Amino acid sequence: MSTPPLTSRLPTVGTTIFTVMSQLALEHRAVNTGQGFPDFEPPLELRERVAYHLGARHNQYAPMAGVVALREAIAAKVARHYGRRPSPGSEITVTSGGTEALASSIQALVHPGDEVVLLDPAYDSYQPIVELAGGRAVRVPLARPGFGIDWERLADALGARTRLLMVNTPHNPSGACLAVADLDRLAALLRPTGAFVIADEVYEHMVFDGQRHASLNGHAELAERSIVVSSFGKTYHSTGWKVGYTVAPPALTEEVRKVHQFVTFATASVLQYAIADFMTAHPEWEDQLPAFYQQKRDRLVTLLAGSRLSLEPAHATYFQLVDYSAISDKPDTEFALELIRSNGVATIPVSPFCAAPPPRERLVRLCFAKEDATLQAAAERLRGL
Ligand SMILES: Cc1ncc(COP(=O)(O)O)c(C=O)c1O
Numbered sequence: 492m493s494t495p496p497l498t499s500r501l502p503t504v505g506t507t508i509f510t511v512m513s514q515l516a517l518e519h520r521a522v523n524t525g526q527g528f529p530d531f532e533p534p535l536e537l538r539e540r541v542a543y544h545l546g547a548r549h550n551q552y553a554p555m556a557g558v559v560a561l562r563e564a565i566a567a568k569v570a571r572h573y574g575r576r577p578s579p580g581s582e583i584t585v586t587s588g589g590t591e592a593l594a595s596s597i598q599a600l601v602h603p604g605d606e607v608v609l610l611d612p613a614y615d616s617y618q619p620i621v622e623l624a625g626g627r628a629v630r631v632p633l634a635r636p637g638f639g640i641d642w643e644r645l646a647d648a649l650g651a652r653t654r655l656l657m658v659n660t661p662h663n664p665s666g667a668c669l670a671v672a673d674l675d676r677l678a679a680l681l682r683p684t685g686a687f688v689i690a691d692e693v694y695e696h697m698v699f700d701g702q703r704h705a706s707l708n709g710h711a712e713l714a715e716r717s718i719v720v721s722s723f724g725k726t727y728h729s730t731g732w733k734v735g736y737t738v739a740p741p742a743l744t745e746e747v748r749k750v751h752q753f754v755t756f757a758t759a760s761v762l763q764y765a766i767a768d769f770m771t772a773h774p775e776w777e778d779q780l781p782a783f784y785q786q787k788r789d790r791l792v793t794l795l796a797g798s799r800l801s802l803e804p805a806h807a808t809y810f811q812l813v814d815y816s817a818i819s820d821k822p823d824t825e826f827a828l829e830l831i832r833s834n835g836v837a838t839i840p841v842s843p844f845c846a847a848p849p850p851r852e853r854l855v856r857l858c859f860a861k862e863d864a865t866l867q868a869a870a871e872r873l874r875g876l
Contacts, residue, residue: 501619508615508843512827516837522869525827525837527663527809529860533729534776540765553760555752557585557736561763564770565736571774572695573709581741584748585763587755588733589693589722592747594620595754596689596718596737597655599746601626605654610640612664612844614691617657626654630846637804638665640673646680653686661694661704661807664841664856668698668807671705678712687743688713693722693735694808696777699785702806708738718743723766725809726777728860732762784809787859787866794870809860812841816853818876827855836872 512525523530532538556562562579570576577583586592593616601607603625609617611632618628631648634641649656658677660669669677681688690707698704707717718739724730737747769776788805795802795813803812819826823840831837838855859866 500623504619508824508839512831512837512839515828515831519831519835521831521835521837522865522872523837524857524859524861524865524869525839527839527858527860528730529728529809530862530865531728531860533727533732534769534773536772537727537729537765537769540768541761544761544764547764549760549764551760553585553757553763555757556748557583557758558760558763558767560767560771561585562736564767565738568770568774568777569706569708569738572704572777573706575708575711575714577708577738578741582738582744584737584739584744584751585758586735586737586751587758588724589691589720589735590616590733591751591755591758592718592720592722592735592737593617593689593691595750596720596739596747597621597626598624598750598754599743600655600687600689600718602654604652606650606652607655607657608645608648608653608686609657610645610659611846612638612662612841612850613657614659614663615843621655628846629653632845632850633662633665633667635852638662638667640669640677642676642680649680649684649686651685653684656681656686656688657691658688658707659691661692661698663694663808664810664812664839664844665803666805666807666810666812668702669705671710674705674707674710674713678710681713681716686716688717690717690719692719693725695721696726696780697784697809698807699781699788700806704807715740718747726780727766727769732759734758734762734766784860787861787863790863791857791859791866791870794866795873798870798874799876800873803854809858811857811859812854813838813857813873814852814854815876820853823850823853823855826853830855830876834872834876836869 509526516523601624722735799817801814
């Protein structure tokens with residue numbers, strides 16, 4: 492029997508850099524400050540609610556759009572933080588992680604031949620999904636230093652074929668955040684265009700140094716053309732549960748749900764009930780996250796003082812970019828591989844987030860969502876470089 496010829500839909504895609512680095516970290520027993528996940532647990536009470544709902548007959552399909560109590564809790568949370576209460580019935584959809592929210596949203600909006608503007612460095616899942624939808628990614632570098640929007644280049648990239656702009660704030664890997672003034676400028680730029688926005692805000696509750704996250708949910712004009720994506724994995728230290736959601740106006744939500752219902756149909760019911768309980772009982776949870784993560788960032792910064800790494804300002808997310816140009820002139824992926832093999836520290840290079848040619852900077856990303864002992868072990872090895 493002969494095998495039919497297989498033509499890949501994603502010929503240039505390999506295994507993601509996060510998986511590659513975590514695998515190598517295991518093989519080399521490296522300290523894993525690479526892939527973005529906490530090495531501590533979700534709150535005990537939240538885990539207990541999961542156990543409770545396992546025993547409370549919540550083991551069958553959840554409603555397609557999400558458990559009602561969870562959508563109501565999300566609406567209350569968005570209202571509390573951003574001053575606008577989306578409708579749980581027509582504007583909120585619970586998804587299997589931010590990743591599914593992004594994939595379902597891109598598939599819902601992009602037609603073959605459409606252009607989608609990505610701001611580099613861009614999270615690695617965006618472009619493959621754009622391509623699966625038949626779209627073309629147009630990659631626009633963020634401005635250096637600081638990773639803000641390069642307004643001139645963005646304006647040049649927007650054209651008649653632009654269907655969608657992907658925005659990630661707070662930004663992985665740089666920790667840069669859009670300010671309200673940026674949102675105003677973005678709204679003005681998009682006003683004459685037919686472009687929608689997907690705002691990836693999965694790090695919305697990790698913003699430091701007294702700054703406030705400017706969500707597109709809180710910007711009346713942008714919210715009209717936007718799908719905002721968030722993830723409970725980040726907020727509740729539970730990246731393995733893969734529960735996220737979208738907030739979007741009713742017409743956009745209807746299209747997102749059309750895709751979501753055939754990709755996953757619904758997201759794990761016990762997790763949804765448990766998160767709804769916890770959100771309702773502890774609306775203050777998000778309020779302590781900035782201090783919690785700022786303290787981890789500061790710990791890492793202190794531990795790396797005296798090393799030959801130069802630290803970029805990190806005002807949000809749980810990532811710290813470090814410049815290693817005083818140590819090596821090797822490209823970032825080569826340097827990161829060497830760092831795992833020779834020094835036992837896993838990091839993430841920035842170039843997989845960027846279109847070719849790779850950036851000239853010598854930057855790798857460290858994740859500080861780690862116990863102090865992990866940060867200490869990583870820093871000891873990095874100080875030896
Ligand atoms: C910018 C960004 N978007 C989306 C995701 C995916 O979120 P989830 O783990 O909920 O699928 C991540 C995860 O690291 C991320 O960093």
